[in-house]
Structures are given as structure tokens and as C-alpha cells.
Amino acid sequence: MPEPRNPASSGNPGSAPPDPLAGVKLAFAWLFVGIPAVWGIWQVFVKSLALFK
Amino acid sequence: MSSTTAQAAVGLLNRERTVAGIGFSRWMVPPAALCVHLCIGQAYAFSVFNLPMTRLIGIAQSAPDDWKLTDLGWIFSIAIFVLGASAALLGRWVEEGGPRRAMFTAGLCWAGGFLLSAVGVYVHNIWLIYLGYGVLGGFGLGIGYISPVSTLIRWFPDRPGMATGMAIMGFGGGAFIASPLSVWLMRMFSTPTHIGVAETFIVLGLIYLCFMMVGAAIVRLPPPGWLPPGYEPPVEPQKLITTRNVFVYQALKTPQFWLIWLVLCLNVTAGIGVLGQASAMSQEMFPARITAAAAAGFVGLLSLANMAGRFLWSSLSDVIGRKSTYFVFFTLGAILYAVVPITGRIGSIALFVLGYAIILSMYGGGFATIPAYLRDLFGTMQVGAIHGRLLTAWSTAGILGPVLVNYLREYRIAQGVPKAEAYSTTMHVMAGLLVIGFIANLLVRPVDPKYYYKAEEKPHA
Numbered sequence: 441m442p443e444p445r446n447p448a449s450s451g452n453p454g455s456a457p458p459d460p461l462a463g464v465k466l467a468f469a470w471l472f473v474g475i476p477a478v479w480g481i482w483q484v485f486v487k488s489l490a491l492f493k
Numbered sequence: 494m495s496s497t498t499a500q501a502a503v504g505l506l507n508r509e510r511t512v513a514g515i516g517f518s519r520w521m522v523p524p525a526a527l528c529v530h531l532c533i534g535q536a537y538a539f540s541v542f543n544l545p546m547t548r549l550i551g552i553a554q555s556a557p558d559d560w561k562l563t564d565l566g567w568i569f570s571i572a573i574f575v576l577g578a579s580a581a582l583l584g585r586w587v588e589e590g591g592p593r594r595a596m597f598t599a600g601l602c603w604a605g606g607f608l609l610s611a612v613g614v615y616v617h618n619i620w621l622i623y624l625g626y627g628v629l630g631g632f633g634l635g636i637g638y639i640s641p642v643s644t645l646i647r648w649f650p651d652r653p654g655m656a657t658g659m660a661i662m663g664f665g666g667g668a669f670i671a672s673p674l675s676v677w678l679m680r681m682f683s684t685p686t687h688i689g690v691a692e693t694f695i696v697l698g699l700i701y702l703c704f705m706m707v708g709a710a711i712v713r714l715p716p717p718g719w720l721p722p723g724y725e726p727p728v729e730p731q732k733l734i735t736t737r738n739v740f741v742y743q744a745l746k747t748p749q750f751w752l753i754w755l756v757l758c759l760n761v762t763a764g765i766g767v768l769g770q771a772s773a774m775s776q777e778m779f780p781a782r783i784t785a786a787a788a789a790g791f792v793g794l795l796s797l798a799n800m801a802g803r804f805l806w807s808s809l810s811d812v813i814g815r816k817s818t819y820f821v822f823f824t825l826g827a828i829l830y831a832v833v834p835i836t837g838r839i840g841s842i843a844l845f846v847l848g849y850a851i852i853l854s855m856y857g858g859g860f861a862t863i864p865a866y867l868r869d870l871f872g873t874m875q876v877g878a879i880h881g882r883l884l885t886a887w888s889t890a891g892i893l894g895p896v897l898v899n900y901l902r903e904y905r906i907a908q909g910v911p912k913a914e915a916y917s918t919t920m921h922v923m924a925g926l927l928v929i930g931f932i933a934n935l936l937v938r939p940v941d942p943k944y945y946y947k948a949e950e951k952p953h954a
């Protein structure tokens with residue numbers, strides 16, 4: 441049986457008025473994981489270039 | 494801390510306190526998951542500590558009392574075994590307690606494992622490292638790996654493959670950060686009379702603790718019944734996508750669970766065997782053309798393909814379906830395993846690299862697409878717990894793959910086959926395994942309605 445949709449009592453994050461800081465929080469969250477991930481990928485990429493030298 | 498404060502702190506971890514409020518963006522959940530997976534993905538980079546730990550007493554070279562590589566090899570093996578066991582045993586606990594409690598616990602176990610291992614290095618007692626990184630860290634791995642899966646599926650019912658693929662891609666990429674970071678830290682803490690492994694463990698443990706706690710803090714569950722704006726869930730089941738749910742213990746009784754178990758096990762067995770042999774294989778198939786440094790680059794490139802495949806294939810599975818995605822893995826994989834040895838004979842490094850990069854992308858894709866396949870067959874309700882049980886297939890493949898590749902290669906060389914040729918048989922056996930995987934995938938049908946959850950069974954929501 442399908443579950444009920446968007447009960448008013450529990451709120452609906454997707455259709456709520458936007459939080460003015462939501463974009464900033466989102467950007468920080470992605471940068472927090474993105475910067476080390478990109479750094480690590482770059483390290484491996486540089487190392488892998490040895491294959492083509 | 495008073496008992497009231499302690500209770501309030503523990504209360505923050507409750508499932509009910511994790512439900513998203515007004516205005517929360519579901520795109521906050523993938524970075525929360527990545528905070529955990531990028532950390533526990535360090536496991537793939539543990540080998541950077543192996544050689545330094547064989548010289549902790551002798552410093553310049555191994556002393557008689559120094560640990561042997563064979564002693565150290567057990568650390569990773571114990572961790573991976575405990576990963577599978579804890580994911581299987583604690584899957585339901587993770588599901589019922591919610592993602593924050595699970596991520597918090599995983600962070601404590603993972604960081605605690607590093608700190609206990611640092612003590613083990615300091616007092617030179619390997620049993621403390623087995624207990625620290627192996628057992629405690631292994632629990633962190635198992636709990637951490639499954640903790641965000643069902644949450645992501647609930648937030649992204651329209652794109653479950655892409656969502657779980659993002660997190661599981663983080664597990665593949667964690668080693669990229671950990672490996673150069675560990676080497677740099679060891680260099681920083683080492684002196685002519687001391688190797689800085691213990692200090693490196695402490696710093697890594699603290700960094701991972703911070704990252705995983707951030708993940709636990711920002712993760713949220715959607716309110717019950719929440720759906721993305723504009724998304725209309727199918728009312729009627731579509732081929733393999735159910736609209737019902739199956740309780741974890743019922744799922745274990747279905748043939749579908751064991752067919753998917755076989756699908757994952759065979760896909761991983763084939764990939765993991767190649768990954769372990771990649772460096773030696775490239776040098777032996779192209780003697781004098783691929784050097785040790787170039788072979789290290791080849792391994793790095795395969796790791797990138799493995800990571801990229803986790804995101805790309807799982808995202809594609811949202812479009813073409815899970816079963817079709819695994820058909821691609823098994824068909825294309827079997828063809829490539831059969832054909833790639835020819836690239837060695839014709840001397841084409843480019844085709845050799847391309848072939849193995851595609852194979853490894855499908856290895857990663859196999860991991861990342863599995864949670865969405867389980868969601869399709871068994872529903873969202875206990876998908877995390879079911880996924881935890883399924884990870885025993887990974888543990889099995891972790892033993893089967895390397896043993897199979899090593900045994901076959903040694904057997905062929907003992908028969909007098911040249912080293913460069915010895916891999917052909919191995920690759921053909923891998924192709925055969927993928928054909929079995931194809932058949933297992935072919936046999937997957939919708940779950941019999943008798944296994945569907947009935948309200949009177951009373952699991953958690």
C-alpha cells in the first residue's frame with residue numbers, strides 16, 4: 441500500500457518558503473567535502489600521468 | 494555533565510530529533526553521507542602504513558623484533574571481515590535508530606580505532622592494532638557504510654541510484670585523500686630515530702572524528718510521507734519496482750535476496766581480483782614498456798575509474814533500470830575480460846588501459862547500484878538492514894577474488910606458461926564468473942506477495 445503524501449502535520453521541506461541561509465549552508469556543506477575530495481582526485485590524477493610519459 | 498544534560502545530548506541522536514524541519518534542502522544529505530564515506534574509505538589506503546610499520550624499531554631497516562608484513566596484513570583483513578559482519582548484524586539497529594545515531598557511533602568507532610592503534614604502535618603491541626583498527630575500526634566501517642543508504646533513498650525516491658551512488662563514490666574516493674595525507678603526515682612526524690606512525694594515527698583519528706560528527710549533525714530524515722515536489726510515485730508496481738515493503742527477515746527467505754547476493758559477489762570477485770594484481774599484471778604484460786612508476790599510475794587510473802563508475806553507472810540505472818544495468822556489467826564485462834589479454838599480444842597499452850578502466854568502472858558501479866536494486870525489490874522500509882545483510886557478499890568476494898587470481902596465476906606459471914600469458918586463463922575464468930552473474934540477474938523476478946510486510950508484524954516505521 442502506498443504511503444500517505446506530504447501530511448500537513450509533519451511539514452514539507454521541499455515546498456516550504458526558502459530559508460535565506462539555506463543556499464549558504466548548502467554551499468558550505470558541499471565545499472566541506474568537495475575540497476578534500478578534489479584535492480585527493482587531483483593527487484591521483486597527477487600520479488596516473490606517469491603511465492603516459 | 495549532569496544526568497539531565499547527558500540525556501538531552503543522547504536525545505539529539507534519536508530518530509525523531511533527526512526529522513527535517515521547514516525549508517531543509519534534500520541536497521544537504523549527500524554531503525552528510527560523504528562526510529562519513531570519505532572518511533571510512535581510508536580503509537583502501539591502509540597499505541601505505543605497512544612498510545613503515547615493519548621498521549618501527551629498526552628505523553632504517555627491519556629489526557628482528559619488528560613486525561612482519563604477514564602480521565600486518567591481518568589488520569586490513571580483520572577490518573573488512575568485521576565490516577561485513579557488523580553491517581549484517583547491526584543493519585536493523587542502524588535502520589531503527591536513524592542515521593544520526595549510526596553516523597555518531599560509526600565516528601566514535603572509526604576514530605577510536607585509530608587512537609587505540611596509535612597506542613598499539615607506541616607500545617609496539619600488534620594485538621592492540623588488531624583490536625583497534627581491525628575490530629573497533631571495522632565496526633565503524635560497517636555501521637558507517639550502511640548508515641546513510643536508506644536515508645538517501647527516502648530523500649531521493651525519484652533518483653535513488655544517483656543518490657546512493659554519490660555516497661558510495663565517497664567510499665571509493667576516501668583513499669585518494671588518505672593516501673597522500675598519511676604519507677605527508679608520516680614525513681612530518683618522522684625523525685632520524687623515529688617513524689611517525691602513531692602520531693599520524695592520532696591526527697587522522699581526530700580529523701575523521703570531526704568530519705563524521707559534522708555528517709551526523711547535518712543529516713536529516715524526511716518527514717513521514719514526504720515526497721519531492723512534482724514527483725508522483727507509481728501507484729501500481731512497475732515490473733521489478735514494488736510499491737510495498739518486505740521485512741528484513743522475510744527478505745532473507747526470498748530467492749531474490751540470494752540472487753542479488755550472487756550478483757554482487759560475482760561482480761566484486763571479478764573486479765577485486767584484477768585490482769589486486771593490476772600493478773604486476775601491467776608490468777608483466779608490457780615488459781620494458783610499463784615501469785613500476787607507470788604501473789602505479791595505472792593503478793591510480795583504475796581507482797579513478799572505480800570511483801567515477803560508482804556515480805555514473807548508478808545514475809544511469811535510474812534511467813535504464815537496475816536489472817538492465819547489471820546486464821550491461823555482465824555482458825560487457827565478460828567480453829572485456831575475454832578480449833583484454835589480446836591487447837597484451839598486440840602491444841596496445843591504450844586499449845589495455847581503456848579495457849580495464851571500463852571493467853573497474855563496472856566494479857564500482859556494481860557496489861553503488863545494489864542499494865537501489867534492493868529498494869526496487871523490497872521497498873524502502875528496511876532497505877538499510879537488507880543492504881547490511883547483503884554486504885556479506887562483499888566479504889566473501891574479498892577472499893574469493895584475490896585467492897582465485899593468485900592461485901590461477903601460480904598454477905599457470907608452474908605449468909611453464911610465460912608470466913605475460915598466465916593472466917589470460919585468469920581473465921577467462923573471470924569472464925566465466927560474469928556469465929554466471931548474468932544468469933543470476935536473469936532469474937531475478939518480482940518478490941512473491943506472500944513476503945510483503947503486513948501491519949501486524951510491527952516493525953519500526
